[in-house]
Amino acid sequence: MPQKIADSPMMRQYRSIKKEYPDAFLFFRVGDFYEMFDSDAVKGAQLLELTLTSRSKSADEQIPMCGMPHHAIDKYLSELTEMGYKAAICDQIEDPKSSTGQTVKRQVTRVVTPGTFISDEDLTDNNYLSALVLGEEIGLAYADLATGEFKYTKFSNLNSAIFEVLGLNSRELVTTKNDLKRLKQVFAKRQMTFSPVDFKLDQEDPGVSAYTLLESYITSTQMRSLSNLSEPVYYEPQEFLLIDYASKQNLELTHALSTGKKYGSLFWALDQTSTTMGSRLLRNWIERPLLDPKKIEWRQDFVAILIKEYVIRNDLQGKLKKVYDLEHLSSKIAFGNINARELTMLKKTLQEIPQIKSALGKSGEEILRNYEKLLDPLTDISDLIDHSIKEDAPITITDGDIICDGYNSELDQYRDSLTGGRAWIAQMEAKEKARTGINTLKVGYNRVFGYYLEVSKVNQDKVPDNYQRKQTLANAERYITPELKEHENLILNARDNSAKLEYSLFNEIRDQIKEQIAKIQKLAGQVAQLDVLNALAIDSEKNSYVRPQISEKREIKLVESRHPVVEQANSVIDFVPNDILMPENNEITIITGPNMSGKSTYLRQLGLIVIMAQIGSFVPANEAKLPLFDQIFTRIGASDNLLTGESTFMVEMKEANRALQESTSNSLILMDEIGRGTATYDGMAIAMAIIKYLSEQVHAKTLFSTHYHELTQLSTQMNNLNNKHVGAVLKKGKLIFIHKMLDGPSDRSYGVHVAQLAGLPKQVVKDAFHYLKEFEKSSALAPVGKFSQENLFYQATASPEESISSELIQKIQGIDLDTLKPIDALNLLCELQEEVNQIDDE
Structure with missing residues (x-):
């Protein structure tokens, strides 16, 4: 009849334990393996690429099953937790040999989660487990089980707490069941494992409530001593230069935006x-x-x-x-x-x-x-280990051979017995060879049969009567004798007792160090x-860095400064250094210039140098003088947030809003191309209003990069604003970047020239130059709809060369030489030369 193992004692035990951990994979220890059954096995086999089998193919009800060797469990736990899952480790808590019942006693000894898993592979990154408690104030606690770090704090608003959790890169968030729904909405579509706890908060301080909640969760999942966790340390976020989550990403502090890797970040460079x-x-x-x-x-x-x-x-x-x-x-x-x-x-x-x-x-x-x-x-710890633990001890601590000779007298006696027993075995082998005349006779050992005498088939006629057959092989027979069995018991008992004693001694040594x-x-x-x-x-x-002077004055003076990451990543090409000079009365600098000329690099350069200075590092410059900044806000680069359904423009506006709402006069704000994600009028209006607000309300040091040249006129209205531009020159119609920051606004954006450098088809570039000239004839703010179709979409049969030549003649004829200033004449000559070169290129 088929076996009915679906309701066997072991399976009843498994399912009973599984009910207590419904949100975790149950790793069930069976001998030298950890097994998963039922739905855990089906899903676990798929996720971990394990072979899915069944508990008994001849049973009435086949039970899905998969498993792995017990020594390989960490590999699979790492994969599961990386995917956001939890695992309950169910171990055998009694020796199967001494089990008096039908089923070995088992219990869950720890629960491994994304925030509690400790990897042996790469510990350069912290793995922070965080807890949030919501109320009038928000309590936050976080811990790293691998290092013992344990800290807590509180915030006046939820947004600040959220950015702190994101900045910690926590993959697991512990919360009360009451707060779970709200926090799931807050972190919607982000890779976050939520661990709700039925926990009564009786602390008035939300920070204390948070660390009490976290401590309770760690204790309940790890089920072991937490003596490595330090006492919870309270910290004020305001004790440090605040860099919000978006700014950390934009500045590429610990990983590059494009790859998510360490290479290309400030962390990599330092x-x-x-x-x-x-x-x-x-x-x-x-x-x-x-x-x-x-x-x-x-x-x-x-x-x-x-x-x-x-x-x-x-x-x-x-x-x-x-x-x-x-x-x-x-x-x-x-x-x-x-x-x-x-x-x-x-x-x-x-x-x-x-x-x-x-x-x-x-x-x-x-x-x-x-x-x-x-x-x-x-030295007391190092001396203890030196006198007790063998230098070449094996990794396994239950099989013996880890404690030094002379450390424990009882252990030394067991080892003497083992040594004597092995010597007796060697002597017996020699004696039996001489007595039987079987030169190939040997004494061997395996874990199944113990010690034995092995005799080849050709010598079977020489086997003495006192040999008792134990095992038959293809070419030999194995035997035992009463005398060999007696010494086997002595040797094996000494070996087992020795291994047990060593394990006990090892634990004692570990506990002494634990104190x-x-x-x-x-x-x-x-x-x-x-x-x-x-x-x-x-x-x-x-890298020839200099010591920065931290000044009480609100003055930035960086002479010949460089970008610390770009300089190292492009070591073959000399980085072009730039001064960043902002006297006390200069709060806003508007930066114009072509795309790819280095505006964004210049912005990030200042942000990274400020961070380097405030961690105590020297900085890449010939001379450095900086105020102490309390916060850094950035809006750099074009990025959307598809996970939360936010467009590039929405992300841009949210980051800008955070800077405007939370910055102080001691903050640093770096804004790149604000307003570009919408229509020209809307974008320019927003950018202008932001600059006005920064100038009149915030007074933070601000670098504002833009292609809206109209914004440079604000320097005539605001005393705390000036203009800079990145230099570029045209040579035979080709744009050449000099990556040097110069005073004053740029004369143009050179966008079409950059498109030409990118290799766009010649016809596209030619048409773009034509449209650009038509737009420039009218007001820079005139809507495109006011241009006539005739002017915009010229006839294909028309000669561009003739059109441009005619325009050149008209322009030259219209020059008033009596009123033309030398500098204007030079600029006009450059412009005319550019147009002639364009005719040649086309």
């Missing part, structure tokens, strides 16, 4: 760190520049000395490269999943600290010597900071 911890900290500094001038100055002093102390800087870099990720190792100690090799990594790292202290102590500078005194090498996790994390933070400061010194020396 990351000369030697440790994973340092790389994470540098990223954090870039996203949260300082507002405290004393802290900035301390970092600058440190970097300045390391630039000067080349030998020390080089020595530190070499020693820091030998340092492992202390933050990650301390988390693994706390969670109880660290292995012997990783403890050896911890030991080697701690043994490098005295060398790092020695390098710092060689300096005559007080700031380095003081830092050297802060570093605690934790000092706070000290390890403190040291990790100090080493990471030293690594970042050393990296900034390497950057500054390598």
